[in-house]
Amino acid sequence: MSQLDELQKRKTFGIISHPDAGKTTLTEKLLLFGGAIQSAGAVKSNKIKKTATSDFMEIEKQRGISVATSVMSFEYLGKLINILDTPGHKDFAEDTYRTLTAVDSVIMVVDSVKGVEAQTRRLMEVCAMRKTPVIVFINKMDREGRDPFDLLDEIEKELKIRVRPLSFPINRGSLFKGVYNLHKKYLNLFKPSTTKIADEIMQITDIHDPELEKEIGEKDAAQLREDAETVEVVYDNFDINEYLKGNLAPVFFGSAVNNFGVQELLETFIEIAPTPRGRETDVRFVEPEEKKMTGFIFKIHANLDPKHRDRIAFMRIVSGKFERHTYYHHVRLDKNFRFSTPVTFMAQSKNIVDEAYPGDVVGLYDTGNFKIGDVLTEGENFQIRGIPSFSPEIFKELINTDPMKSKQLEKGIAQLTDEGVAQLFTQQPGNRKYVGTVGELQFEVIQYRLLHEYGASCRFQPINMTRACWLRSEDEQKLQDFIRFKQTNIVQDKDGHMVYLAPSDWFLKMERENNPAIEFHFNSEFKTEMV
Numbered sequence: 001m002s003q004l005d006e007l008q009k010r011k012t013f014g015i016i017s018h019p020d021a022g023k024t025t026l027t028e029k030l031l032l033f034g035g036a037i038q039s040a041g042a043v044k045s046n047k048i049k050k051t052a053t054s055d056f057m058e059i060e061k062q063r064g065i066s067v068a069t070s071v072m073s074f075e076y077l078g079k080l081i082n083i084l085d086t087p088g089h090k091d092f093a094e095d096t097y098r099t100l101t102a103v104d105s106v107i108m109v110v111d112s113v114k115g116v117e118a119q120t121r122r123l124m125e126v127c128a129m130r131k132t133p134v135i136v137f138i139n140k141m142d143r144e145g146r147d148p149f150d151l152l153d154e155i156e157k158e159l160k161i162r163v164r165p166l167s168f169p170i171n172r173g174s175l176f177k178g179v180y181n182l183h184k185k186y187l188n189l190f191k192p193s194t195t196k197i198a199d200e201i202m203q204i205t206d207i208h209d210p211e212l213e214k215e216i217g218e219k220d221a222a223q224l225r226e227d228a229e230t231v232e233v234v235y236d237n238f239d240i241n242e243y244l245k246g247n248l249a250p251v252f253f254g255s256a257v258n259n260f261g262v263q264e265l266l267e268t269f270i271e272i273a274p275t276p277r278g279r280e281t282d283v284r285f286v287e288p289e290e291k292k293m294t295g296f297i298f299k300i301h302a303n304l305d306p307k308h309r310d311r312i313a314f315m316r317i318v319s320g321k322f323e324r325h326t327y328y329h330h331v332r333l334d335k336n337f338r339f340s341t342p343v344t345f346m347a348q349s350k351n352i353v354d355e356a357y358p359g360d361v362v363g364l365y366d367t368g369n370f371k372i373g374d375v376l377t378e379g380e381n382f383q384i385r386g387i388p389s390f391s392p393e394i395f396k397e398l399i400n401t402d403p404m405k406s407k408q409l410e411k412g413i414a415q416l417t418d419e420g421v422a423q424l425f426t427q428q429p430g431n432r433k434y435v436g437t438v439g440e441l442q443f444e445v446i447q448y449r450l451l452h453e454y455g456a457s458c459r460f461q462p463i464n465m466t467r468a469c470w471l472r473s474e475d476e477q478k479l480q481d482f483i484r485f486k487q488t489n490i491v492q493d494k495d496g497h498m499v500y501l502a503p504s505d506w507f508l509k510m511e512r513e514n515n516p517a518i519e520f521h522f523n524s525e526f527k528t529e530m531v
């Protein structure tokens, strides 16, 4: 098969949701459909359990297992689907943001009872930054959920994306009868089942067909016709180009745990989701069809088990063909590396890959040469854009409690932050170090790892900061003045960028008002804003 055929065969995406909306269940059902797993439970057992929130070693153990499901691939209707797993646990949100840099589209799961939740909002902001195409799956229709039109309105308003329902539910909760596919004009009747895989659909090409009454009763048929009409009036027709540009999200309704609506979702996904896309760099746009290999590291997993202290760097292939035993150019280190055991993962088993194509993710064993965002090429030098750091939510000062080990501490914290465990900000003069994360758990992880891997002991002192803002200004003098006046709040990130740590949103608002010449950005790439 030619490189182009391989490319056109692939679809790489992520499933995202607020915890508990049904991401794991849907992932599992998609794998069942694709024949990648034989029974339900294989993915579920890898899920980081809610009950384990206070015990990070337990979570790490589970995270170790979940490396196996980092990328789940299967073939369906002639396409090769790569699902990139995103941790549902809030404290690992940063991992999820980074994984989103490696996908070409997403399926967003929304709970029909709860509607749009906090984590959904954040994740959608990341998708919007990169204009990632989104399909929405409104799950748990078997529950007494909210009115579908209200949910659609909420998604449009809160997630700031236009929506277009492609199917519409017939009643909900205990009266849920199924969905009518507005796009393909068929009726899919709901029969709760956790084992049956495929949906049994009934072709009713004309919604006014009296067959509809026979199937769902007079009242529901009348309601469905009214709803379908409202959809036609209120929403624009589905335009695939608008979807591919990330402006319009098609919406499906279903019940993942009952396998309902999953086939419909998957088939539409195969039809409309983008094939692997290229990536912008600081020099030029890299097209996936290019002959030469380009890939970037978006995730590093370190095994905390002292008996197996290996690190795996996950690389997304952007262009060309990746081959085992071949030398590639590590742009940041300006060195060549080859890999004798690149792996793919699936349901607990690791397989060595000989070649991989754009859209694929390979795991590279690493002894400390990689950091997030690193690029491998066949000689060219550039940095991939669109892998920014986002403002952390919790900040603490790193205090060295063993002055004899300060070298180890410096090295350890630098390496751990390269892996993406947390972000490191340094204040000059004084060399004070602040660590920023999205979850409390990371502080425990860092403290533990510094001690066990680097022999350095530390403690964390809470500081009164809530936001990191990357600074920029057209007026260099004004920027320098601001940096001088606000010295106690100014730090540098790992790449030497100037960052203002805001004690509160109110302070930030004040600073913005008082310093109109200064731009305050919530991510390090300044393209679009996370607010």
Ligand code: G4P
Binding pocket: 017, 018, 019, 020, 021, 022, 023, 024, 025, 026, 044, 047, 088, 139, 140, 141, 142, 143, 254, 255, 256, 257, 258
């Ligand atoms: P997450 O990965 O997004 O966190 O969610 P997950 O799939 O684990 O689903 C969260 C809970 O919602 C699970 O119940 C799951 O069974 C349930 N669920 C998923 N889809 C549906 C659906 O369509 N309808 C209904 N009614 N429930 C659904 P749990 O009690 O937490 O776990 P379990 O013991 O059932 O496995």
